[in-house]
Amino acid sequence: MTAIEYPRVGENIYRQRLDNGLELVVVSKPLHVKSYAFFAVRYGGMDMRFELNGQWLDTPAGIAHYLEHKMFDTEEGNVLQEFAKNGAVDNAFTSNAMTAYHVECTEHFYDNLRLLLSFVSVPYFTEESVKKEQGIIAQEIRMIEDDPEWRIYANLMECLYQDSPVRIPIAGTVDSIRQITPQTLYDCHRAFYTPGNMTLVCVGNVDPDKIAAIAEEILPRESGPAIPRDYGRTESMSPVRREFHRKMEVSMPMFLLGCKFVPAESGDGYLRQGILGDLACDALFGGSSPLYTRLYSEGVINASLGGNVDSLPGAAYLYVGGDVKDPARVVDELLAEARRLGEEGVDENFFRQIQRAAYGRMIRSLNTFDNIAISMSEGHFRNFDYFRFPEIFETVTKADVEAFLRETVTEERAALSIIEPV
Amino acid sequence: MTRQLLTDNVFLTCVPAEKHKTGFFSAQMTVPLSRETASLNALLVNVLSRGTARCPNLQALGRELDLLYGARIGASVRRSGENQIFGFGASCIDDRYVPTGESLLEPMARLMGEILCDPSLVDGRLNPLFVNNERENLVDVIRSIINDKRAYAAQRLREEMFRDEPYGVSRAGSVETAEAITTEMLDGHYRSILPQARLELFYCGSAPEEKMFDAFRKALAGLPRGGRLEPAVTTRRPAPEKYxxxxxxxxxxxxxxxxxxxxxxxxxxxxxxxxxxxxxxxxxxxxxxxxxxxxxxxxxxxxxxxxxxxxxxxxxxxxxxxxxxxxxxxxxxxxxxxxxxxxxxxxxxxxxxxxxxxxxxxxxxxxxxxxxxxxxxxxxxxxxxxxxxxxxxxxxxxxxxxxxxxxxxxxxxxxxxx
The missing domain is CATH 3.30.830.10 (Metalloenzyme, LuxS/M16 peptidase-like)
Structure with missing residues (x-):
């Protein structure tokens, strides 16, 4: 195992690529009571069309999420009960480009790790259990469909993108999940749940060599083939549709403005683009920005206004939204302020100020094991070293932020999703 | 971990810890939950976090926090049994991770003290613009519970089940009690609640306890004391024959x-x-x-x-x-x-x-x-x-x-x- 120290962020890690291709990262936290294991697959809601054994497969929307649910079934029963016996807290999530399973505990860490690695690597599906899950997931889909925050995001994606699978909800629809069979689940598991396509991140007061030995013992010997994926045609920078309005049971109108930009592919550039986007958001509508403080003081916005950038394979966008009485006014103000910052520039002192704030925020995010594990996994999948962010941070200049705002936050790149009260 | 008396009815608990990236501070008042004052207390902390005498508006306060490496200070209101706990939580990155080597602890403690004791005033009273603004925001927040149907249903159950007990009062009160608040009322409430309420201070981080004791004592030198409003004892009732x-x-x-x-x-x-x-x-x-x-x-x-x-x-x-x-x-x-x-x-x-x-x-x-x-x-x-x-x-x-x-x-x- 290679030991690496990152004094600027106060982290020490051990890292190794196992013979079967699994990337293992152990983040040492000697003072914490809890230990944490995070097992991630580079496979998410967007990976619906891919090539397996020379054949292109089209799989139903929502399958990655469905698979995540079904992995908890084992031949012996449900693995949740096994974790329960050890008092461990386990969970999983599926995002656009990642599925991850994680467990947190204060005792029996190595037993829990064995359990985690086993249930994620050994699929067990039956006709009956797959059918039963449809009831549960259909309820989950209905629940999120009632959630205005989810709705406004889904509608924005439909406006922004023509072809990218980011348009399709991660959980799929009640109709699409009906097409899922044990066979499609087995196909997807075989294609993506291979050591070469996964990371294991452990955080806590744990022994790296012991973890490596357990992973080598339990996981398959073969790395698995690289799976080509199809994310649709390269997107143009203009949205397909300018606006989407919908009525729901909400107390106040909600808006979400999205502006497309070209995603950095991978490597340090990806990390750098995230930092740049973060600073651009701070400059445009951050809590101490001229625009935010003015609109807040005038009562035009409230503390719900916020946003960030998101970068996925083939699709990246800046988003900003909130609950406001007059969405049109706020959107006009945002676009005008972006134009002003692009033309007149960001104030020198203000830039130094938000640089400090953004840096502090990144340090702060290392408080949670989830954030650490997600960043380490994403770093491996996207080929960058997350804990080196202080060095990358220093390379982002005020001129970069101004250029980003000038190019990105414009009417041509923007789409608007609005939810109005019934 | 010890809870010690800092001054009359003010307690400080320090938890030494090296394992976090941030230091965490909190200052919370604990009073009986009641329909009459729940909204006043909720609105008060929101108004106080709009500005201090030294940083009199959002922009000045935001600048101060940004320069402390993205420090945060936020108003919070929660319920615990039949008590309402309201005040401020704050955090900033630990001094070990500050690239310039400066210490953020004392400035943070100072800022918390100012938010509590030294607000931005207009003609000797809480700023009416902040009050009006935050009252509207509070009403919107209370109304917005309907956006989250799960939380809404849980709140409706509590309102129905405890309709004549303090336990049925929501942490920020109701739309009606919030809408009725004027600057005069809130200013009067501030001046009466601050000296009376029990204040709990908390710090968790790498700084030694003595240092925090001194920092808080200095920061709260201007805290008025007088009268004493003790937390409520939560009461229990039997279930009815038929639900x-x-x-x-x-x-x-x-x-x-x-x-x-x-x-x-x-x-x-x-x-x-x-x-x-x-x-x-x-x-x-x-x-x-x-x-x-x-x-x-x-x-x-x-x-x-x-x-x-x-x-x-x-x-x-x-x-x-x-x-x-x-x-x-x-x-x-x-x-x-x-x-x-x-x-x-x-x-x-x-x-x-x-x-x-x-x-x-x-x-x-x-x-x-x-x-x-x-x-x-x-x-x-x-x-x-x-x-x-x-x-x-x-x-x-x-x-x-x-x-x-x-x-x-x-x-x-x-x-x-x-």
Missing amino acids: RLVTEEMDVTQGKLCIGFRSSSEDVPASIMMNTMYGGGSNSKLFLNVREKLSLCYYAGSSYDRRKGVVLVSSGIAPKNYDPAVEEIMAQLDALRRGEWEDWEFTGAKSALRNDLRTIDDSPTAQEDFIISQAAAGSTETPQEMAAAIEAVTPERVIAAAQAVRPDTIYFLKGKEA
Whole structure:
């Protein structure tokens, strides 16, 4: 195992690529009571069309999420009960480009790790259990469909993108999940749940060599083939549709403005683009920005206004939204302020100020094991070293932020999703 | 970890810890929860966090926080039993990670003291623009609970079940009480509550205790003291003979079913165990049976408030499943009353609780919440002592705790077409 120290962020890690291709990262936290294991697959809601054994497969929307649910079934029963016996807290999530399973505990860490690695690597599906899950997931889909925050995001994606699978909800629809069979689940598991396509991140007061030995013992010997994926045609920078309005049971109108930009592919550039986007958001509508403080003081916005950038394979966008009485006014103000910052520039002192704030925020995010594990996994999948962010941070200049705002936050790149009260 | 008296009715708890990237500070007032003052207290902390005499507006305050490497200071209001706890939580990166090597601790403590004691005033009173602005925001926040149907249904259940008890008051009060607040009222309230309320201070981080004691004492030198408003003792009531059903309709696809129970048991550790086995997580009877086995819902869980002695069940169901869901939720409670469970459910609940109580040590906010809630209830039990008490719970005591629970109110939010 290679030991690496990152004094600027106060982290020490051990890292190794196992013979079967699994990337293992152990983040040492000697003072914490809890230990944490995070097992991630580079496979998410967007990976619906891919090539397996020379054949292109089209799989139903929502399958990655469905698979995540079904992995908890084992031949012996449900693995949740096994974790329960050890008092461990386990969970999983599926995002656009990642599925991850994680467990947190204060005792029996190595037993829990064995359990985690086993249930994620050994699929067990039956006709009956797959059918039963449809009831549960259909309820989950209905629940999120009632959630205005989810709705406004889904509608924005439909406006922004023509072809990218980011348009399709991660959980799929009640109709699409009906097409899922044990066979499609087995196909997807075989294609993506291979050591070469996964990371294991452990955080806590744990022994790296012991973890490596357990992973080598339990996981398959073969790395698995690289799976080509199809994310649709390269997107143009203009949205397909300018606006989407919908009525729901909400107390106040909600808006979400999205502006497309070209995603950095991978490597340090990806990390750098995230930092740049973060600073651009701070400059445009951050809590101490001229625009935010003015609109807040005038009562035009409230503390719900916020946003960030998101970068996925083939699709990246800046988003900003909130609950406001007059969405049109706020959107006009945002676009005008972006134009002003692009033309007149960001104030020198203000830039130094938000640089400090953004840096502090990144340090702060290392408080949670989830954030650490997600960043380490994403770093491996996207080929960058997350804990080196202080060095990358220093390379982002005020001129970069101004250029980003000038190019990105414009009417041509923007789409608007609005939810109005019934 | 010690809780010590800083000055009259002001207590400071310091938790030394090297493991976090940030230092966490908190200053919270604890007063009895009441319909008359809940909104005033909630609005007060929001107005105070708009500006201080030194940083009189959002831009100045934002600049100050940005320069402290993205420090945060936020108003918060919560309920604990029949007390309302309101004040400010703040955090900033630990001095070890500050690239320029400056210390952020003293400036943070100072800023917290100023927010509490030295607000931005206009003609000697709280700034009326801030008051009007934040009153509107507060009303919007209270109204916005409807956006989250799960939280809305839980709140409606509490309002109905505790309609004539302080426990039924929401943490920020109601739209009506919030809308009625004027600058005069709020300013008067500020001047009367600040000297009287018990103030709990908290710090968790790498700075030594003596340093924090001094920093807080200096920061709160201007804190007025006088009079004494003690926290309330939370009262318990028995459940009625027959439970009450409240139904509402809304344009939703998923129904929300909430059931409130009252417990007559004084055995808190056994009741905590009982609730964990019943609906405390993804290994509970409600989750495994109502959701996993019968697919009746997407979520089903319960919570137990040891101060009030109530168990609240919350679940999301297809509206047509109302009858079977209620039946199954009750049937699972009956199973506990009869002692019907697998051994792993009992030992698993114990390990889950042990895990929860141990991990409090890893989270400054969980520590703060634990300590401040304990202080409000006049209890000094530590997480370790609580864990030991739970370890000692027997199956017989869990059965007795389940038998002591009776339904009081069912609230059902159903879709319009149902």
